[in-house]
Structures are given as C-alpha cells and as structure tokens.
Amino acid sequence: MCEPSSIQGGTIGLTLVDRFGRNLNDQAGIPALQLTNEVFGRGNILRLTQLYYSQKLFDDRLELKGGRLPVGSDFFFGLCEFINLTFCGGQPGNIQGGYIYNWPVSQWAGVVHYKVAPEFTVSVGVYDANPNYLTTDQSTTYFLPGIPASSRASGVMVPVELVWAPKGPLSGTWRLGGWYDSASTIDGGLPGIISTIPGVGGVPDQNLGDQRGRYGVYESIVQRLTVDGPDAVGWHTFLNTTVADHRTSFQDYQIAGGFRHTGTFTWRPQDEVGFAVGTTHVNTAALSPNAGGNEVPIEVWYGWQATGWLNLKFDAQYVINPGGRGFNAAGVKTDNAVVLGMRTEVHF
Numbered sequence: 001m002c003e004p005s006s007i008q009g010g011t012i013g014l015t016l017v018d019r020f021g022r023n024l025n026d027q028a029g030i031p032a033l034q035l036t037n038e039v040f041g042r043g044n045i046l047r048l049t050q051l052y053y054s055q056k057l058f059d060d061r062l063e064l065k066g067g068r069l070p071v072g073s074d075f076f077f078g079l080c081e082f083i084n085l086t087f088c089g090g091q092p093g094n095i096q097g098g099y100i101y102n103w104p105v106s107q108w109a110g111v112v113h114y115k116v117a118p119e120f121t122v123s124v125g126v127y128d129a130n131p132n133y134l135t136t137d138q139s140t141t142y143f144l145p146g147i148p149a150s151s152r153a154s155g156v157m158v159p160v161e162l163v164w165a166p167k168g169p170l171s172g173t174w175r176l177g178g179w180y181d182s183a184s185t186i187d188g189g190l191p192g193i194i195s196t197i198p199g200v201g202g203v204p205d206q207n208l209g210d211q212r213g214r215y216g217v218y219e220s221i222v223q224r225l226t227v228d229g230p231d232a233v234g235w236h237t238f239l240n241t242t243v244a245d246h247r248t249s250f251q252d253y254q255i256a257g258g259f260r261h262t263g264t265f266t267w268r269p270q271d272e273v274g275f276a277v278g279t280t281h282v283n284t285a286a287l288s289p290n291a292g293g294n295e296v297p298i299e300v301w302y303g304w305q306a307t308g309w310l311n312l313k314f315d316a317q318y319v320i321n322p323g324g325r326g327f328n329a330a331g332v333k334t335d336n337a338v339v340l341g342m343r344t345e346v347h348f
Contacts, residue, residue, distance in 0.1 A: 015049040015050035016048060017104035019045075064110075091256070123177075162175070232263075241347070272302070278296045282323075298320070318337070
C-alpha cells in the first residue's frame, strides 16, 4: 500500500497472492465441508487479490474505496488464527463460496464506510456478481478478456454492515450485517439442492422453482476479555454466526467460537494457546446423504514465538461427521478425522 503525496487521505493498494500445494482433505480422504488447511484453495495460480484506490474525507469519517476487492477485506471480516477454515476468514464466503468470494479471489467493487460516531461505522458495498472470477485460467484471472459480455456479470452482490468498535483496555470489534445477491437463482427449498463440490455452496437443481435472488445475515464478535499484562497479554474471544437463504444454500448456517490466551506462561509472555469449536449445517432439503447433518470441528493449538520474527503454531484438529453426517460423495460412511499440523509465520 502507498499514500499519494499530493492527495491527502488517499491510498493505493495492491496485493498479489500465489498459492501452491495440495488439498489435505483430498489427500487424506476427508469429505469435509470446510478445508482443514485454510490456506489452500481457488487454484495454484497467481491471483490479483487487491487493486484499489481509497480516499478518506471529512476528518476520516468517510472512506470511499473502489477497484478489485475481496468481500472479506471490508465486510464480515474474521480473524485467521486457526487452521480449519470454519474459524478463519469471512464466514459467508465459507458457506456460500459459489458467489461470495473470500481471499484470494477479488471482484470489481465499490465500498463506502461512514463513521457515524467515534465507535460506530456503517458500510455499504456493491460487488460485481461474476462466477468467471473463479476461473483458474491464468489468462482470464485479471480482467477476463475474451469472455462474452453476456456471460460476465450475472448481477450484483450488496453487503450492508454496522460495526461497533469499543475502545479502551477491553477493546473489540462487533459486526452485524447482511447481504443480497441479485443474480438469478433456482429455488432450492424443495428437494432441489445438489452438492458435488464440498465447501462451494451447492449446485441448484436447474428444473425446480422460480428465479429469485439470494441473501443472508451474520454477526461477528472479536473481544478482549481480560488485561493480564502489557500489550496483548490476557484472554480474547470470538463468536461468528452466519445464516444463509434456505431456498438456495447447500450449507445454510455456520457457527464458530473460541478463545485465545496470550502470555499463558510468565516466562513466555508472547506465546499463546487457542481453542475453538464450530458447526456447519447441511440444508435438510439437499439431495445428499449428509442432508440435515452438522459437521463439527474442534481445534486447539500452541503458538511458540521462537524469535521476534518467527512463530510456530502446533495444531490439532478433530472433525466430527465430516461432510455433515460423515458420508463421502459416494454415500459411504467415513470416520471422524484427526488432523495434526504446524503453521509457520514469518514477520519481516
């Protein structure tokens, strides 16, 4: 990011993301709805994740932002301190990934943030609803050349959000919002929602119902609970809830919450421990052996601050009923899954 010297309050942002590797769920035969390694996904290609201009006005109370943006950069933001996707990033995109694109996918968009009071902000955005942004064809990743205009935008996605950010020792961020996507969709409230791609939101049956938009509501809370020492030492918590349109959603709600403690040991003031539990629900109307089921991941980790710039997070997950009821795509019952991992973070 950079701030143009001649324009007060203006910022230009550019982010490129290059992911590589393999999907652990596929490699281990875990038919989970949510990725057990959240850093994977959306293709092993270089993506334009952010390219925008932001302008703050009226003593920074108003911010106007436009360009290529992932929805989660400005709305339903979630921390990413855990490895399971249930606890990482914007929840609506986790269960509605077919049309709400989390990092690293971006869309052409315009966003307005207005601070109505020192601790309250109202935000509204308009995003180009275009499934072609999901392409893994490198030549069409950036500006979609060669795609007929009729197949580009299928509508717009409009999120609205109210944020309360209390200050002081017990600081936090409380979000309440919703979204509406105007793209034509097939009514899926009857036996109409078919899923062949776990975690993508389901493919509607093209022969059922009328064509209407789709919507959802959400809340997201990140709150410090105690102040046990300097900096971030103490207890912190989060709680995320998302409910999506039952007519059109294969995964129609997700709930996740957890705790983190910094400075658990006095001789290791920067080390942390974390615990989280969540659930993702499969629509009861889905044409799937997992219909009506809940996938329940539990995750714990210890973060060792090895040096001032290197952090190693030792992690364990236990996924109950992967897929919702523990069935794979062939309808075969599978076991609960145990996943061990380590995340490396390097700060320059």
